[in-house]
Structure formats: C-alpha cells, structure tokens
Amino acid sequence: MTVRIYVGNLPEDVEKQELDTLFREAQEIQSLKLITNRKTNKCRGFGFITVKTEEEADSLVSRFNGQTFREQALKVEKALPRTKDTPETEEAPPASEPVAKPVKATAPVERPTPRRDAPNRNSQRQQNRRKSPAQTTATPVATGNHEATEPDPRWADALRQLKERLAMQTTGS
Template identity: 55%
Template sequence: MSIRLYVGNLPEAVVRQELEDIFLPSDDIVSLKLITDRKTGKCRGFGFLTVTTDEAADQFIEKFNGHPFKEGSLRIELAQPKTVKPESLTPEVASATPAPT
C-alpha cells in the first residue's frame, strides 16, 4: 500500500528536478508530483510525494519536515484525502449524495 505525503512551502520558481535531487536517493519513493498553475506553469506552492510504506512515510516526515529549501523550509505531512465539493457534482450525483445531518 502506498502512502501519499503533502510537500508544502515550495517557492514559485521550483522545478521538479530540484525536489528529485533531494528525495530520490531513496528507494521508497513511488512518485513525485509538483502542482503547477495552468496559466503560468509556475509552482502553486505544494506537491505530493508517494512512498511505499507507512514506515517510509514516517521517515520522510521526520527527515524532511523543516528541511531548509531555497528561501524557506519544507513542510512534509500526510496528505489529506481529496474532498469533492457538492456544488461541483453533476445533478445526478448531487441528488444521490445524502445531506449532512
């Protein structure tokens, strides 16, 4: 089972290769995704790192959370599940979704 980590506090000018240079010496990494703005192509300040195990996730958080990077320091934590806003659902799906109580 793979574990997804949030990588935050990234500057706009970061490129994927810079993060790969920091993280990829590890064999536990499955993927690295940098989130960019569609119009400008610049980093939106965060990305996601997928690792192989819970132990690897804990090690990455311990090792890299607060790690100096460019002008700031990296923020590494477990990624939260993606939530879907009800207004973004199609009418058929929205009507099938139970209202919160």
C-alpha cells in the same frame, strides 16, 4: 498500500527534477507530483510524493519537515485523503496550513431613489423601526426619577453646548 505525502512551502520557480533528486537521495519514492498554476505553469507552492509504506512515509516526514530548501523551510506531512469530487490538480493543502482566499473587488450598487409622489410599500415597516426602543438615543438612568435620561455619548457634547446656549438666551433676555 501507498501513502501520499504533502510537501508545502515550495518556491514558485522550483523544478520537478530538483525535488525528485532531493527526495530520492533519502529513499525510494514511487511518484512526485508538483502542483502548478495552469496559466503561468509555475509551482503553486506545494506538491505530493507517493511512497510504498507507512514507515517510509513517517521517516520521510521526520527527515524533511522543517528542512531548509532554497532558503525556505519545507512543510512535509502525510496528506489528507482526496475527496471524490475534487480533482488532484485542485487539491488543497492540509487543514493545518493556512491558505489565503482571494477577495473579489465589487463596485458599489446604485439603487434608484424612490419618487416622492409614489406610495412606499415599506413605509409602515420603516415607521415601526423608527419607533423601536432599541434605536432611541436616550437611555434611562438607574435613579429614583424614572424620567431622568442619559444622552447618547455620541451626541452628549453637542447637547451640552445646546443647553448652554439656550440657558444664555433665556437669562440674557
């Protein structure tokens, strides 16, 4: 039975021969596969080693995990089993190692503005949403007076200023 070992945190410019000599000094390995980018043909930062037995795998992991190689600490551990629908070149590193996912940049979608003279299909739904209590700006205060409300904190300052101006107009006239 063979055991696959994941080797991570490799530099981009690493050569397969360098890794082969590094690991073959320690013990006999059956194969070494360096995973590369198809376009640039540079290392994607990880590879796999195959050894014959579990004991050889355990000794290789204990010896090389955390060892510095080209100023980077190697991450060496037993590989997760391969899934049938994932080819080997697309195999991801073990779940314990975080992988950054690419983010797609998308352009904002322009929506056509509705015509004013055309009836809106969603107008009834929009009116119901406007009236829902979850979207009101005033919240009841827990006092004896059930009509007392507390203004929305986002508008409290503007409301206070408006009340002051109104009070000045009524007293000043």
